[in-house]
Amino acid sequence: MAGRELKPVGCQPGTATLGILAGLLLAAAAPTAPRAAGLTADPYEPNDSWSQATALQNATPLEAWIAPDGDHDWYTFQQVRSGQVEVNLGSLPADYDLYLAWRNPQTQQLDGIPYQNQSGTIPERFTRYLQSTGTYYLRVYAAAGVYDELDSYLLTATWPGSLPPPENTLAAGMALGASGTQATVAVVLANDSIVKALLADLRFDPAVAAFAGGQAVGRAAQMSFAAVLQTGDRVRLILYHPGAEHLTAADGAVANLTFTLVGAAGSQCALTPCEVMLADLDAQALPVKTVAGALEVIDGARAPNLRVFALRNPGRPRTLQLFAASDQALAAPPVVTAGGQGITMSSVDGAENLYLGFFHAAQDADSVSIRATGTNGTSAGAAQATVIF
Amino acid sequence: MNPGVVRYVLCGLLLVFVLGAGCGDEGKSSRPGAGATAVELTEQGWAAFTEGRYDDALKCFEQAIAKDAGHGPAQVGAGWTKLESAQSDHDMRSAVDSFNAAAAAGETGADALGGRAAARLALGAAEWPGAAADAAFALSAAPAFVFEHRPSFTAADLHLIIAFAHAARARYAEALAEADLVTPSGINPADAGTWLVGGEACATFAQAVLAHLEALSSSAGAD
Numbered sequence: 001m002a003g004r005e006l007k008p009v010g011c012q013p014g015t016a017t018l019g020i021l022a023g024l025l026l027a028a029a030a031p032t033a034p035r036a037a038g039l040t041a042d043p044y045e046p047n048d049s050w051s052q053a054t055a056l057q058n059a060t061p062l063e064a065w066i067a068p069d070g071d072h073d074w075y076t077f078q079q080v081r082s083g084q085v086e087v088n089l090g091s092l093p094a095d096y097d098l099y100l101a102w103r104n105p106q107t108q109q110l111d112g113i114p115y116q117n118q119s120g121t122i123p124e125r126f127t128r129y130l131q132s133t134g135t136y137y138l139r140v141y142a143a144a145g146v147y148d149e150l151d152s153y154l155l156t157a158t159w160p161g162s163l164p165p166p167e168n169t170l171a172a173g174m175a176l177g178a179s180g181t182q183a184t185v186a187v188v189l190a191n192d193s194i195v196k197a198l199l200a201d202l203r204f205d206p207a208v209a210a211f212a213g214g215q216a217v218g219r220a221a222q223m224s225f226a227a228v229l230q231t232g233d234r235v236r237l238i239l240y241h242p243g244a245e246h247l248t249a250a251d252g253a254v255a256n257l258t259f260t261l262v263g264a265a266g267s268q269c270a271l272t273p274c275e276v277m278l279a280d281l282d283a284q285a286l287p288v289k290t291v292a293g294a295l296e297v298i299d300g301a302r303a304p305n306l307r308v309f310a311l312r313n314p315g316r317p318r319t320l321q322l323f324a325a326s327d328q329a330l331a332a333p334p335v336v337t338a339g340g341q342g343i344t345m346s347s348v349d350g351a352e353n354l355y356l357g358f359f360h361a362a363q364d365a366d367s368v369s370i371r372a373t374g375t376n377g378t379s380a381g382a383a384q385a386t387v388i389f
Numbered sequence: 390m391n392p393g394v395v396r397y398v399l400c401g402l403l404l405v406f407v408l409g410a411g412c413g414d415e416g417k418s419s420r421p422g423a424g425a426t427a428v429e430l431t432e433q434g435w436a437a438f439t440e441g442r443y444d445d446a447l448k449c450f451e452q453a454i455a456k457d458a459g460h461g462p463a464q465v466g467a468g469w470t471k472l473e474s475a476q477s478d479h480d481m482r483s484a485v486d487s488f489n490a491a492a493a494a495g496e497t498g499a500d501a502l503g504g505r506a507a508a509r510l511a512l513g514a515a516e517w518p519g520a521a522a523d524a525a526f527a528l529s530a531a532p533a534f535v536f537e538h539r540p541s542f543t544a545a546d547l548h549l550i551i552a553f554a555h556a557a558r559a560r561y562a563e564a565l566a567e568a569d570l571v572t573p574s575g576i577n578p579a580d581a582g583t584w585l586v587g588g589e590a591c592a593t594f595a596q597a598v599l600a601h602l603e604a605l606s607s608s609a610g611a612d
Contacts (some may be wrong), residue, residue: 082525102522104515104518104519105518106514106515106517106518107515111519111522112492113522113526114492114497114501114502114526115497116495116497128526128529128530129525129528129529130522130525130526130529131521131522131524131525131526131551132518132521132522132525251560252558252559305592307592307596309596309599309600309602309603310603310606311553311556311599311602311603311606312606312607313507313510313511313553314507314510314542314546314547314549314550314553314606315472315503315504315506315507315508315510315542315546315550316472316473316475316507316508316511317606319475319481319511321510321511321553321556321557323556323599325593325595325596325599327592346514348557348558348559349559349595352559352593352595352596354559354595356557358478358511358513360475360476360477360480360481360511362476363443363473363474
């Protein structure tokens with residue numbers, strides 16, 4: 001059986017030196033024990049599933065083989081900012097195809113990216129502006145019975161730029177309420193780095209508020225959690241994953257801290273993160289910035305000021321994305337009706353006291369009236385809006 | 390009567406029935422055009438869609454799919470018709486299913502992806518990243534997109550879908566950046582003096598962004 005011949009990669013015709021260099025590099029990278037006598041081993045196997053995907057190097061050609069029959073080769077790359085992505089699959093010995101997908105961080109499933117494969121040995125070329133950052137996967141595959149253990153394919157992917165320095169920010173939110181009531185503040189972590197553990201003290205003025213309790217929320221809901229009053233003016237927040245889990249790069253609330261407001265109406269204080277420590281998978285400290293929040297005691301008789309925003313779905317304008325915002329923390333999600341129908345409202349942003357729900361108006365509806373009411377535990381506020389279709 | 394004339398009249402009646410009845414005219418039960426191909430049924434479906442006869446349109450598209458399940462344009466039509474007449478999350482999910490079937494049949498144009506993006510936007514948090522991704526793919530495929538069967542749905546609406554998906558995740562700066570591609574707002578997150586929309590001051594940057602999105606949505610995508 002004839003041996004595999006490595007193809008020159010990463011060069012244009014005439015740049016033979018580069019091709020030879022690349023070939024030598026590939027040959028050097030190949031394991032010493034090929035899969036079959038006389039064959040150069042595919043250095044990227046096993047990569048037969050997306051969990052085994054080989055990490056691609058940006059703009060670096062790679063040579064591999066579809067063999068044996070039924071072989072699938074998976075590759076992956078990380079995109080840290082939106083931009084133009086180009087994938088070239090060429091030098092095809094047979095009708096190999098390309099599948100591209102983005103790993104949806106919400107579902108942890110792969111969302112396929114539409115791509116029309118070429119027929120036969122025409123090179124596959126995917127060029128598109130990809131908005132979503134995160135992990136992308138490529139699969140090179142062929143129909144049953146189509147493979148070539150001698151002739152390789154060349155794969156090159158390019159994606160936007162190099163990694164910017166990771167940035168992590170821990171921010172305390174804002175909350176207000178009447179004296180004697182409770183106010184809940186969201187603690188939000190925006191992390192580019194993978195985070196295994198978080199420890200932070202949050203300082204406040206005990207003349208304004210007293211710490212009442214807390215809980216892990218959102219993407220940190222499964223983390224081990226503690227929030228303990230250290231002294232009269234600081235609460236220590238501890239979040240960590242005891243197992244192999246970790247927080248991936250994302251932006252969102254990780255904890256809610258509840259305070260009982262004790263100050264006089266009009267008093268306020270900062271809620272300042274200090275002595276913050278973020279740890280990565282190796283328990284190494286990560287850089288982190290902090291943003292202070294605030295607690296404010298208001299006149300309990302002052303009703304919350306609510307505002308409704310109705311965004312029409314661009315594809316179906318009679319479906320409304322209804323936001324309700326309050327200038328005060330609410331004791332419960334606002335009660336919102338549209339066309340007399342109750343709308344389930346979910347919190348979007350604790351710091352902004354912002355809630356969101358959806359409403360589908362009938363196709364023949366000319367307008368819909370929206371009403372929102374919310375209470376701070378003492379007084380209720382309301383807002384209304386009318387959408388004309 | 391002359392048999393030739395009878396034959397002519399019968400043929401004429403049949404033609405009226407086939408072409409006139411379409412896939413289910415108002416007041417009549419659904420009846421496919423006898424012998425009509427999936428392509429013809431899809432064309433009839435789009436005609437009904439354009440006229441706002443969504444029940445008829447859906448019947449046409451479903452009949453086209455029954456004739457040829459791999460006919461992607463019929464799946465796109467079914468998706469748009471379900472989206473347009475959606476009254477519930479279940480209906481929106483069904484629209485997404487049709488767009489998924491269209492994608493599986495090779496329909497990867499902005500009309501299919503844009504429709505799926507709009508339906509996913511209405512389906513909750515798990516779908517918002519996908520909605521934004523679909524809209525971005527649609528834009529990259531057709532930066533000056535105008536939907537043939539509803540010309541009011543354009544590339545601007547695709548930008549708005551991305552912006553709305555960001556807003557739903559409290560990503561106000563990203564939402565503003567996308568919306569500003571449609572109509573610059575002048576809103577600056579660091580300058581409360583710019584948090585003005587329609588002459589009305591907003592209490593926070595987030596509210597200013599939402600007010601701007603609301604104003605844009607009032608003028609975009611109208612049917």
